[in-house]
Amino acid sequence: MTTKTVNQKAWFLVLPVLLIVALNAIIPLMTVVNYSVQDTFSPGVFFFEGTKWYKEVLSSPRFHGALGRQFLFTAIILAIEIPLGVLVALAMPRKGPWVSVCLVLMALPLLIPWNVVGAMWNIFALPDIGLLGYGLNWLGFDYNYTQQPVSAWMTVVLMDVWHWTSLVVLLAYAGLSSIPDAYYQAAKIDGASAFAVFRYIQLPKMKRVLIIALLLRFMDSFMVYTEPFVLTGGGPGNSTTFLSIDLVKAAIGEFNLGIAAAMSILYFLMTLLVCWVFYTAMMRGEDS
Amino acid sequence: MKGAKIAVVFVYILFLMLPIYWLLNMSFKTTNEILGGFSWYPQEFTLDSYKTIFTDPTWYGGYINSLSYVLMNTVISVSLALPAAYAFSRYRFLGDKHLFFWLLSNRMAPPAVFVLPFVELYSALKLFDTPLAVALAHCLFNVPLAVWILEGFMSGVPREVDETAYIDGYSFPRFFIKIFMPLIAAGIGVTAFFCFMFSWVEMLLAKNLTSVAAKPIVAVMTRTASTAGYELGLLAAAGALTLIPGVIVIWFVRKHIAKGFALGRV
Numbered sequence: 001m002t003t004k005t006v007n008q009k010a011w012f013l014v015l016p017v018l019l020i021v022a023l024n025a026i027i028p029l030m031t032v033v034n035y036s037v038q039d040t041f042s043p044g045v046f047f048f049e050g051t052k053w054y055k056e057v058l059s060s061p062r063f064h065g066a067l068g069r070q071f072l073f074t075a076i077i078l079a080i081e082i083p084l085g086v087l088v089a090l091a092m093p094r095k096g097p098w099v100s101v102c103l104v105l106m107a108l109p110l111l112i113p114w115n116v117v118g119a120m121w122n123i124f125a126l127p128d129i130g131l132l133g134y135g136l137n138w139l140g141f142d143y144n145y146t147q148q149p150v151s152a153w154m155t156v157v158l159m160d161v162w163h164w165t166s167l168v169v170l171l172a173y174a175g176l177s178s179i180p181d182a183y184y185q186a187a188k189i190d191g192a193s194a195f196a197v198f199r200y201i202q203l204p205k206m207k208r209v210l211i212i213a214l215l216l217r218f219m220d221s222f223m224v225y226t227e228p229f230v231l232t233g234g235g236p237g238n239s240t241t242f243l244s245i246d247l248v249k250a251a252i253g254e255f256n257l258g259i260a261a262a263m264s265i266l267y268f269l270m271t272l273l274v275c276w277v278f279y280t281a282m283m284r285g286e287d288s
Numbered sequence: 289m290k291g292a293k294i295a296v297v298f299v300y301i302l303f304l305m306l307p308i309y310w311l312l313n314m315s316f317k318t319t320n321e322i323l324g325g326f327s328w329y330p331q332e333f334t335l336d337s338y339k340t341i342f343t344d345p346t347w348y349g350g351y352i353n354s355l356s357y358v359l360m361n362t363v364i365s366v367s368l369a370l371p372a373a374y375a376f377s378r379y380r381f382l383g384d385k386h387l388f389f390w391l392l393s394n395r396m397a398p399p400a401v402f403v404l405p406f407v408e409l410y411s412a413l414k415l416f417d418t419p420l421a422v423a424l425a426h427c428l429f430n431v432p433l434a435v436w437i438l439e440g441f442m443s444g445v446p447r448e449v450d451e452t453a454y455i456d457g458y459s460f461p462r463f464f465i466k467i468f469m470p471l472i473a474a475g476i477g478v479t480a481f482f483c484f485m486f487s488w489v490e491m492l493l494a495k496n497l498t499s500v501a502a503k504p505i506v507a508v509m510t511r512t513a514s515t516a517g518y519e520l521g522l523l524a525a526a527g528a529l530t531l532i533p534g535v536i537v538i539w540f541v542r543k544h545i546a547k548g549f550a551l552g553r554v
Binding site for chain 2 (some may be wrong): 002005006007008009010011013014016017018020021023026027028029031032040053084087088091092093100102103104105106107108109110111113114115116119120121122123124128129131134137143163165169177222223225226230243244247248251252257259260264267268271272275276279
């Protein structure tokens with residue numbers, strides 16, 4: 001790769017993007033920061049509260065609960081989706097007419113509006129008329145996702161696996177298809193086992209896309225809102241109330257602006273921190 | 289070995305298709321049959337749910353509203369991102385790396401954080417309840433994404449192309465439109481696909497930035513689910529119809545999709 005030339009005029013090319021993202025990111029973020037340090041009794045009258053809301057959020061069991069559930073959810077879906085996605089990508093045909101068909105069918109869940117995903121799984125998992133709910137009960141399991149926290153969790157996780165594993169498959173497949181045939185032929189001549197091919201040829205080639213997959217799945221699952229909200233509404237009880245659901249509840253449902261804003265800032269800082277760690281790791285991997 | 293591989297792919301696709309089949313199944317049933325109990329396929333096949341959607345303006349209006357902000361957003365995102373991605377792929381300038389990370393960090397910002405301030409911002413701009421408000425709000429995550437994908441594609445074009453064009457006396461805009469854009473046409477297609485996709489599937493912002501006039505289909509659906517009783521057939525039909533735009537755009541980019549995911553680093 002040739003080196004880039006220094007040209008400060010390039011700022012003019014970036015300016016439109018900078019302006020529109022700043023409009024959407026900086027102004028709202030400052031609004032949130034404002035709310036997070038102020039209290040109000042009537043519209044337009046605000047007074048400074050310092051870190052009161054932050055202390056309140058950080059010491060509230062409700063926030064701890066939502067945060068704990070959020071990490072558990074993210075850990076579970078990463079542990080399922082990444083290996084499953086790699087497995088399916090390895091099993092995909094490498095060429096031929098079936099490749100397009102498989103890719104289109106697999107990408108389909110990614111293009112369904114998120115509330116439709118929730119509504120679809122709602123219908124699919126109904127214990128009396130849904131295929132999943134009816135089937136599980138027919139098999140003898142006591143399953144009802146609107147009443148049992150365990151069933152609700154299982155359904156939410158299964159829905160996320162259904163919705164997003166294809167993203168991992170597509171990324172891993174893209175990584176695999178960049179491996180030249182010669183590599184496989186050489187491995188065959190050397191009599192390498194299938195595992196050795198995976199360990200020394202396929203896995204290193206997929207490393208970069210897998211980091212991207214991990215990053216995206218972490219971020220998106222960390223801000224998951226619509227699908228579990230439509231499916232379970234955060235229930236039964238609070239059992240599937242993740243961070244975003246709790247936040248929207250506080251901000252729009254209860255109009256608890258100070259608390260919601262302080263939560264937003266903490267939430268945003270957490271995602272930013274993880275994003276930065278991943279980004280640095282990725283860039284370092286690219287340089288070497 | 290070969291058989292096991294086919295089985296894995298087959299079972300996975302079957303798992304993906306089952307909930308979709310169930311949605312279609314429900315959409316062709318009458319309300320009585322749905323409430324009547326479990327059945328594998330519609331006993332009394334009916335298109336009533338679809339008829340309701342295509343004759344009621346709140347329903348079909350929802351689709352029109354959604355499509356209009358999605359298309360607006362795609363056009364805005366791609367056209368703003370093109371020059372920026374070119375700058376990132378070709379030049380070094382003060383603060384470029386920080387700027388790139390900052391842009392990217394917005395792709396990672398949870399929309400739930402921004403809902404309330406967005407409502408205030410777009411009300412202040414007198415854009416509340418218009419498709420343009422949603423289109424601009426979705427730029428928060430789509431513009432950084434578009435820059436990221438396009439930068440990947442542009443870096444794949446050798447710099448000699450630019451230099452030759454400048455020596456031949458092309459001005460920057462003419463070079464960009466006449467020579468450079470055709471070279472990365474596939475990349476532009478893939479970028480537009482992802483912008484379309486992420487704007488189409490998003491609900492939280494779209495729902496909260498509109499109230500009556502610009503109500504998107506996703507919001508119309510939640511209203512039905514909560515207030516108009518439990519009209520599952522109607523809900524299923526509305527959901528089934530939201531699959532169509534996705535299927536159409538995915539068919540257009542099927543050849544590039546795997547490559548786009550890799551190069552585009554989505």
